[in-house]
Each structure stands twice: as structure tokens, then as C-alpha cells.
Amino acid sequence: MNAPIPRPVQRAFEIDAIRADFPILATTMHDRPLVYLDNAATCQKPHAVIEAEKHYYETLNANIHRGVHLLSQQATDAFEASREAVRALLNAPSTQDVIFTRGATESINLVAQSWGRNTLKPGDEILITHMEHHSNIVPWQLVCEQTGATLKVVPIDEDGVLDLSTLDTLLTERTKLFGMVHVSNALGTVNPVAELIQRAHAVGALALVDGAQAIAHTPVDVQALDADFYVFSAHKLYGPTGVGILYGRHSLLEQMPPWQGGGDMISLVRFSGSRWNHLPYKFEAGTPNIAGGVALLNAIQYVNALGFDAIAAHENALLDYATAQAEVFAGLRIVGRAPGKVSILSFVMDGIHPHDIGTILDMEGVAIRTGHHCAMPVMERYGIPATARASFAFYNTFGEIDALFVALHKVVKLFKGPAS
Amino acid sequence: MSDLRELYQEVIFDHNRNPRNFGRPARYDRVSEGHNPLCGDRLTLYIAFDAAGLVEKASFEGQGCAISTASASLMTEALKGKTEAEAEVMFQNFHGLIMGTSDVDPAVLGKLQVLTGVKEFPARVKCATLAWHTLQAALHGEQQVSTE
Numbered sequence: 001m002n003a004p005i006p007r008p009v010q011r012a013f014e015i016d017a018i019r020a021d022f023p024i025l026a027t028t029m030h031d032r033p034l035v036y037l038d039n040a041a042t043c044q045k046p047h048a049v050i051e052a053e054k055h056y057y058e059t060l061n062a063n064i065h066r067g068v069h070l071l072s073q074q075a076t077d078a079f080e081a082s083r084e085a086v087r088a089l090l091n092a093p094s095t096q097d098v099i100f101t102r103g104a105t106e107s108i109n110l111v112a113q114s115w116g117r118n119t120l121k122p123g124d125e126i127l128i129t130h131m132e133h134h135s136n137i138v139p140w141q142l143v144c145e146q147t148g149a150t151l152k153v154v155p156i157d158e159d160g161v162l163d164l165s166t167l168d169t170l171l172t173e174r175t176k177l178f179g180m181v182h183v184s185n186a187l188g189t190v191n192p193v194a195e196l197i198q199r200a201h202a203v204g205a206l207a208l209v210d211g212a213q214a215i216a217h218t219p220v221d222v223q224a225l226d227a228d229f230y231v232f233s234a235h236k237l238y239g240p241t242g243v244g245i246l247y248g249r250h251s252l253l254e255q256m257p258p259w260q261g262g263g264d265m266i267s268l269v270r271f272s273g274s275r276w277n278h279l280p281y282k283f284e285a286g287t288p289n290i291a292g293g294v295a296l297l298n299a300i301q302y303v304n305a306l307g308f309d310a311i312a313a314h315e316n317a318l319l320d321y322a323t324a325q326a327e328v329f330a331g332l333r334i335v336g337r338a339p340g341k342v343s344i345l346s347f348v349m350d351g352i353h354p355h356d357i358g359t360i361l362d363m364e365g366v367a368i369r370t371g372h373h374c375a376m377p378v379m380e381r382y383g384i385p386a387t388a389r390a391s392f393a394f395y396n397t398f399g400e401i402d403a404l405f406v407a408l409h410k411v412v413k414l415f416k417g418p419a420s
Numbered sequence: 421m422s423d424l425r426e427l428y429q430e431v432i433f434d435h436n437r438n439p440r441n442f443g444r445p446a447r448y449d450r451v452s453e454g455h456n457p458l459c460g461d462r463l464t465l466y467i468a469f470d471a472a473g474l475v476e477k478a479s480f481e482g483q484g485c486a487i488s489t490a491s492a493s494l495m496t497e498a499l500k501g502k503t504e505a506e507a508e509v510m511f512q513n514f515h516g517l518i519m520g521t522s523d524v525d526p527a528v529l530g531k532l533q534v535l536t537g538v539k540e541f542p543a544r545v546k547c548a549t550l551a552w553h554t555l556q557a558a559l560h561g562e563q564q565v566s567t568e
Binding site: 363379 | 424427428433437458459460461462483484485486487489541543544547
């Protein structure tokens with residue numbers, strides 16, 4: 001038996017007050033307190049976000065950008081205030097460069113179809129990394145099929161770090177776009193995106209950053225990064241589902257044709273031909289998720305009030321504590337050991353499939369993700385069908401990590417118990 | 421409340437630890453590959469028939485959770501000596517009882533009854549049915565099947 005690992009003292013914030021802001025954290029699952037450790041899949045929502053959606057439907061609901069009536073104007077103002085909050089969050093130069101979508105996935109598809117389909121030709125290459133989420137793989141496969149361009153992949157090493165020595169051969173004048181995940185959802189790895197963007201630009205390629213997993217953990221400055229495109233989903237930033245963001249460099253967005261046609265994205269429609277609306281509306285066909293878009297403002301305010309430094313300090317302490325326990329847990333192997341990774345602990349256990357782990361943990365009230373995490377190539381890289389993944393948010397506690405490991409001991413007891 | 425022990429019965433642990441009929445046989449007449457895209461599990465099922473058209477041996481290989489491994493192991497045991505038509509009926513009975521859409525007596529499943537606990541765990545139903553969908557594909561001459 002190893003010496004117990006001392007539970008760190010809670011310092012970064014008033015954790016009880018924070019947890020009280022998230023109603024779902026007080027619920028039970030299978031008669032046990034919910035221990036929610038699936039934050040990389042989606043984060044829980046603070047009261048302020050839930051209330052903002054309710055408030056919108058109770059006092060502001062009208063279609064935006066079209067009515068002359070006061071209610072429509074108020075709804076438009078609320079939606080556009082959220083766009084400004086996103087602009088500030090990303091330090092984008094203008095709200096014209098901030099496009100609302102359904103999610104990070106749709107944002108990437110927009111770039112692939114609007115920019116890629118109209119630009120790429122046979123012989124061109126799209127470069128991505130081996131640790132991309134399917135959402136930053138499949139849209140490029142589709143556009144490669146449509147245009148005859150080729151998809152190339154930057155490999156990863158045993159720890160889950162990009163093998164940058166391959167860039168000299170993979171990144172060439174044939175490369176038209178380098179798509180890279182900022183933070184890996186399966187491994188937690190934080191990629192050196194500023195450096196990678198610079199490398200892409202050096203060969204004349206554009207750079208698209210998938211920030212879905214990064215946005216809740218780290219401040220993002222698209223101008224300092226010099227990113228051409230940066231995408232994220234509101235629901236991974238404690239905001240509503242069904243709302244995503246595409247930031248694009250203004251000159252590129254100006255050149256790109258609309259992707260979807262419909263209302264709001266036009267300035268003039270005639271059967272002989274239509275004219276497109278100006279940015280950002282050119283890319284916002286149809287009525288969006290207005291309530292969700294409005295409530296994203298409150299999610300951003302919530303995170304800003306805590307501060308990314310304090311969030312990172314607490315989440316890193318949680319990860320360190322969990323990692324220390326995982327390292328002494330017999331038969332458990334951590335998958336993804338990149339230095340400086342975010343609070344994601346992916347692991348496998350000898351002789352016990354992740355899905356069995358997930359079911360048994362669930363019965364203890366502990367919610368984790370099990371499976372391939374929409375990153376099948378990562379699983380293939382490590383020769384495993386799946387992992388179990390615990391991912392921590394700022395509202396998690398050291399006690400919840402203890403609950404995770406108590407439950408994991410129950411898994412072992414059940415599987416390797418008296419019968420073995 | 422669903423009890424873990426209803427799902428993870430000792431028979432299931434036994435077949436998970438020591439799967440029967442595991443591995444690729446030297447001779448087989450049918451082969452089919454099953455895939456559960458939800459969890460990435462893969463399973464290949466091999467069936468060899470005797471001269472009378474009865475299942476002489478069913479075997480499998482692949483990676484899966486305890487439920488999917490035990491289900492495949494128990495299924496290959498139960499298939500021995502069955503005709504294709506009987507195997508089809510086994511599939512219908514098993515599938516119906518696991519999905520809760522059949523009112524046949526669970527006793528018809530014999531030893532396979534231990535898997536019916538899975539119906540209380542909807543997220544795991546596909547684990548139990550992967551081998552069976554693969555069986556049906558093999559019976560219908562399809563080389564690949566997905567539970568999605």
C-alpha cells in the first residue's frame with residue numbers, strides 16, 4: 001500500500017460559492033451526489049447563463065436584424081452585445097470578423113466549404129495533426145474529395161506531443177492550410193499554436209485553430225497568435241449548446257463566398273441574382289439560436305470574473321492531484337503525458353475495458369467519458385480501442401477526485417475480485 | 421434501482437476472462453466483421469458448417485468490453501449444432517429480449533439469459549448486441565456490419 005497522497009488545500013477560489021452557481025452540481029445520479037468529470041465533452045452551466053436564456057424568452061424574444069419594432073431592436077442589441085463580448089474575449093479586431101455558427105464543427109465546415117472548395121485544386125495540400133477531433137478531419141476529407149487536394153498529417157509521439165521535426169517535409173509550398181487543434185480533447189496536450197501558425201505563414205499557408213477545448217482553459221488573442229481562423233463552441237465555455245464561433249481574418253472573410261444561402265445573409269434578392277450582405281451577416285443565413293447567442297455573453301462574463309489565471313491554478317492543482325493518484329494505481333496507465341497539458345486525464349486499465357469502467361463509475365455517481373472521444377486516429381496511434389477520460393473544470397473539488405479513485409478501486413474489486 | 425450485479429453476473433466475468441471459441445480458426449465457411457462506432461469495439465465472427473449444414477464451430481476474435489466479449493463467447497457456444505434457421509431465431513429472441521420488444525419467455529435463451537440484465541443499462545445494449553448483429557450479417561452473407 002502506498003502512502004496516501006495528501007489532499008491539497010483549496011486556495012484558488014471560494015469553491016462552495018462557485019458550485020452553488022451551478023444548479024446541476026447539487027443533483028444526484030443513482031442516489032449518489034453527481035461527480036461531474038466529463039467537462040471536456042461539455043461544461044455545466046452557471047445560473048447566470050440559464051437565467052439569461054429564460055430572461056431572453058420572457059422579455060426579449062423577437063427575430064433579429066429585421067423588425068422595426070422595439071422588441072426586435074432589443075433582441076438584436078442583446079445578440080450583438082454578445083458578439084462584442086466574443087470579440088473582446090478573442091481580441092479580434094472587429095465584430096465583423098466574429099461569425100455565429102451552430103458550433104466549432106460548423107465553423108470548420110464553413111471554412112472548408114467556403115474557402116477550401118473555391119480555392120483548392122489537385123496538387124494542393126491540407127495539413128492537420130494526428131490529434132485532431134473528427135470535426136477537424138472529416139470536413140477536410142470532404143473538401144479534398146471535392147477538389148482533388150490531399151490531406152497530410154503531423155504525427156504525435158508516445159507522450160502525445162506533436163513531432164515537429166516532420167514539419168520541414170510536411171509543410172511546403174503545396175500546403176494551403178494548416179488545421180491544428182489548440183488543446184487535444186483526448187490527450188490534453190496544448191499545442192504551440194503561435195509557432196505553428198508562423199511556420200504555416202512562412203510557406204504561404206493559412207492557419208486554422210480549433211479552440212473548442214482550449215477556450216475554457218486559456219486566454220486567446222487571435223491577433224497575437226496571427227491566426228487566420230479560430231473556432232470554438234459556446235457549450236465548452238459554460239455557455240449554451242448549439243452556438244459556435246468562427247473568427248476569421250477580415251480580408252479572407254471578405255473574399256470568401258457565402259456558404260449557406262437564406263434570409264439575413266443577403267442585401268438584395270432578385271431572380272436574376274442576389275447580392276450578399278456585409279460581414280459578419282454574409283455567413284449567418286437564417287434565424288440563429290438567438291437565446292443561446294445572447295446567453296453566451298453571461299458565460300464569458302462568468303469566466304472573466306473568475307479569471308483565467310485562477311482557473312488554471314485550480315485546474316492544474318486538480319490535475320496534479322489526480323495524476324499523483326493515477327500513477328500509484330496498480331494496473332492503470334495514463335494516455336497523454338504532454339508537459340503543460342490541461343486538466344484532462346485519459347487512461348486505460350489492465351484487463352478492464354473503458355466502457356465497463358464508465359458503467360461502474362456511473363453507478364457511483366461519477367460521470368466520465370469512455371470511448372474514442374471523436375479522435376479515432378489517436379486511439380489507433382496508441383493501439384487501444386478506447387480510453388476512460390476524466391476532465392476537470394474549475395468547479396471540481398479534490399474530494400471529487402478522491403471519489404473518482406474510490407470508484408476506480410470498486411471497479412478493480414468487481415473485476416478482479418474473489419473469483420480471480 | 422439497477423444493480424451492477426444484474427449486469428455483471430459471475431458468468432459474464434468468467435467469459436470475459438476466459439472467452440470460449442476465441443481466435444481465428446483454420447477453416448470456416450462464413451466470416452463477418454462487426455463494429456461498434458460508439459466505442460470503437462471490433463469483432464470478427466467465423467462460422468464453420470458440417471456436412472449436414474449445422475454449425476460445427478463458431479469462433480470470434482476482437483477487442484471489446486466485458487459485456488460484448490461475454491456475449492460473443494456465450495453466443496458461439498450456443499450456436500454449436502444449430503441450423504441457419506435456428507440461429508436466425510436465436511438472434512430474434514435475443515435481440516427482442518435485450519431491447520425489451522419481445523414477450524417470449526426469457527428461458528428460451530438458456531445460459532444467454534445472464535445478458536438480459538443489460539436492458540436496464542441502455543448505454544450498454546449495443547455492447548451486448550454487437551456479436552449478434554455480426555452473426556446476422558454472417559448469416560446474410562454480409563462481410564461487415566455496424567451497430568449504428
